[in-house]
Amino acid sequence: MLEGVTVLDFTTLLPGPYASSRLAELGATIWKVEPPGGDPARHMHPQKKGTGIVFLVHSQNKTLLEINLKTEDGQKTVRNFIDRVDVLLEGFRPGVPERLGIGYEQLNKINPRLIYCALTGYGQSSRLAHAAGHDINYMALSGMLAQHLDSQENPILPSVQWADLIGGQGAVEAILAALVERHRTNQGRFLDISIFAQLQRLLKVHTAIWQATGFSRGVPQLTGAVVCYHLYQTSDSRFVALGALETKFWDNFCRALGNPQWIPHQFSRADPENSVYREIRDVFSIKTLAYWSDFGHEADYCLTPVLSLPESCSDIFSPD
Structure with missing residues (x-):
């Protein structure tokens, strides 16, 4: 379905790689760019033959490239082939892409049709935009973790990284919508995807029920x-x-x-x-x-x- 669509993926660990792996499953061509030393997920345990299984699973059907964006040569490499890219996916904190020469405005001048997806913990402009975070933090702050309680009403950390995966899926949805829009307008766009906000969207019914009844655990039945x-x-x-x-x-x-x-x-x-x-x-x-x-x-x-x-x-x- 996405044959002919090329994605340049700068993300690491789980949310972004999961998103680009879903796009690969739909037929897109994925160029995964790793920093010198590789994606940190390569070194995570458990491993298979010395490589992290999380990395192996989400790197299937991707072309792996190592580019040092902290060098002029690395930045030039990206600029030289950005006009052949349909979608760029990154997970840097706000402001970092611009310092690395791969910000949306910088690349949009070269390729106005580029769909640029920034997948971050708290979005580009929130109070926590520059804060570090992981799945456990996004679940904790969004109210999602408070939905998983033991018999003593203590929060239980799920063994599935729901925040990261839901954030990645939200990025996929936005990218697909932007591709449809570009077919009409011939123009790309900037997509600001917050993992935290994606979790809050999932809890919209819970929030409405809480506001109406005071019960915060969703549909009682x-x-x-x-x-x-x-x-x-x-x-x-x-x-x-x-x-x-x-x-x-x-x-x-x-x-x-x-x-x-x-x-x-x-x-x-x-x-x-x-x-x-x-x-x-x-x-x-x-x-x-x-x-x-x-x-x-x-x-x-x-x-x-x-x-x-x-x-x-x-x-x-x-x-x-």
Whole structure:
């Protein structure tokens, strides 16, 4: 779909490389520029044959170049082929690209059709624009981390770098929109993508609910607080996910288990004081994960096993 589109990527670590890897998957040609010594992700652990796996995954289908932008020769190299580039992606703090000779205004004079995407933690003009940060910081400040709490209401750091990945995906969306716009106008543009702002956008519904009700954890019935949308433990200490929000799925589930008396209590609380919850919990607890996995395939209940990553990648549980 993006065949013929060339991307010059100056980013390192995860957000930008993830973004350019998505563009590569869509057919774009990616020239990844690394500083002397390489992208720091090369040296991160875990590694495969001495190279960071994060780097290896997000460097597939890219042409790797080493350019020292702190030298005149390096800057000249970029200027010499910028007219062949459709998209430039960078993750420097504001002001740094200009000092390196690759700022938007500097390159726009050479290539007015250039789409220039600055992917940073806090954007170009916010109060924190020049602050250092990583995934953990963006999640902490945006309110996202406060959505992941343990039973003691303490924040839990997810093992997936959601801020970096969502920021990268936001950059991809903006770049694709700019490519469509350029088809009409024949002009490029500057894209200011803030990872922090991307997270805040994801929490727009949470924010609206908080402003209206004072509840800051999103849609209450989607937090596992009701019996039809909850995680239940099986006899082998595994878990299944029941997501029977629609009446037809809940009806199917209740009738398949021979308990139509549960139907009126679809959105009752998943609380031990609720007798319906206790009954459902006890039903799940006497059968294995394998049993409930098979049961979930028999009809539309929106019932699935909670899988480990290796299980999800295996043929046993493959949706194909």
